[in-house]
Amino acid sequence: xxxxxxxxxxxxxxxxxxxxxxxxxxxxxxxxxxxxxxxxxxxxxxxxxxxxxxxxxxxxxxxxxxxxxxxxxxxxxxxxxxxxxxxxxxxxxxxxxxxxxxxxxxxxxxxxxxxxxxx
Amino acid sequence: xxxxxxxxxxxxxxxxxxxxxxxxxxxxxxxxxxxxxxxxxxxxxxxxxxxxxxxxxxxxxxxxxxxxxxxxxxxxxxxxxxxxxxxxxxxxxxxxxxxxxxxxxxxxxx
Numbered sequence: 001x002x003x004x005x006x007x008x009x010x011x012x013x014x015x016x017x018x019x020x021x022x023x024x025x026x027x028x029x030x031x032x033x034x035x036x037x038x039x040x041x042x043x044x045x046x047x048x049x050x051x052x053x054x055x056x057x058x059x060x061x062x063x064x065x066x067x068x069x070x071x072x073x074x075x076x077x078x079x080x081x082x083x084x085x086x087x088x089x090x091x092x093x094x095x096x097x098x099x100x101x102x103x104x105x106x107x108x109x110x111x112x113x114x115x116x117x118x119x
Numbered sequence: 120x121x122x123x124x125x126x127x128x129x130x131x132x133x134x135x136x137x138x139x140x141x142x143x144x145x146x147x148x149x150x151x152x153x154x155x156x157x158x159x160x161x162x163x164x165x166x167x168x169x170x171x172x173x174x175x176x177x178x179x180x181x182x183x184x185x186x187x188x189x190x191x192x193x194x195x196x197x198x199x200x201x202x203x204x205x206x207x208x209x210x211x212x213x214x215x216x217x218x219x220x221x222x223x224x225x226x227x228x229x
Contacts, residue, residue, distance in 0.1 A: 035218065044121060045156070045164065045207050047218030061217050095163060103211040104218040105154040105169035112163065 002026040002108045004096045009113030016086050020113055022079040022096030030054075030074040033099040035106065036081050038092035038115075046092070049081065050099065063089075086117045122147060123208055123221035130227040131198050139193040139224045141208030147219055151211045153191040155184055158205045167206075168193065200228050 008020040020036070035050035049060045049070040058070050069082040079096050093112035100107035124142040131137045143149065153171050156164035166175055168184035171191065183194045191208055208221035 037218075037220075044205075044223040045158075045209070045220040046121075047209070047220060050218065059216055059218075062215065100166075101152070101154065101169035101173075103151040103154070104209060105152065105166065106156075106164070106209070107166050107169075107175060109163040 002098065004098065004108060004110030006094065006096050006110045006113040009094065009115045011116045011118065012086055013119050014087060014117055017084045018086065018115060020081040020083065020094055022110060024077045024079065029077040034072060034079045035097050035099055035104065036070060037095045037097055037106070039095070040092040047104065048094070050104070088117050091115060091117045121222040122212055122215070122219040123210070125208060125221040125224045128225045128227065130229055132229045133198055133200065135198050136194065136196045137198060137226060139206050141191045141221045143189050143210070145189055146214035147210050147212040148186065148191055149189040150213055153184065153186055153208055153210045155193045156207045156209065158207065160204070164207065195226070198228055202226055203228050
């Protein structure tokens, strides 16, 4: 059974940093593109970043460039999102997800971890 | 701000059909495959359609997808109370070099 379990969320002040982790199991992690998607409370889905199977290619949403870094460790079956210079508008549940289909068709989602940015 | 535009809501009686549209540009829907997701209240999104019109295993054929030009459509036939949810389209944007989702459509079963 495919499982994606996020951790690392919490309350942080504006300008602060957090590192999210996603532990993957039930599949060959190194075979898939992985992505982060967030959802602010009561709002829609927002794509954040993705990373290729080997970790060498990474893409980001415009507002994340220069602040967020996506990475993966295939030896640990883990996905990460380092978030710096956090803003109030980054407040959301962050989901780790597995890309199964072309053009970001996501078949598996983690339950998410809540990031709250507030003073 | 979502790149893909969906109507905010649609409603119909049980057993009826609804269609949900997703409007984009030549850089996203016009040149890439579209996926559709269902998000029931309090749950994570569930993939309904990938590659414009393909259903993953286990998704009933009441759900269908199509694409024409820079727009995509999700159809739901034989509407059930359990279909009340938010529905999102998604694809890749070749100009932004990023994934994009629609604004979401709330389906209400009357």
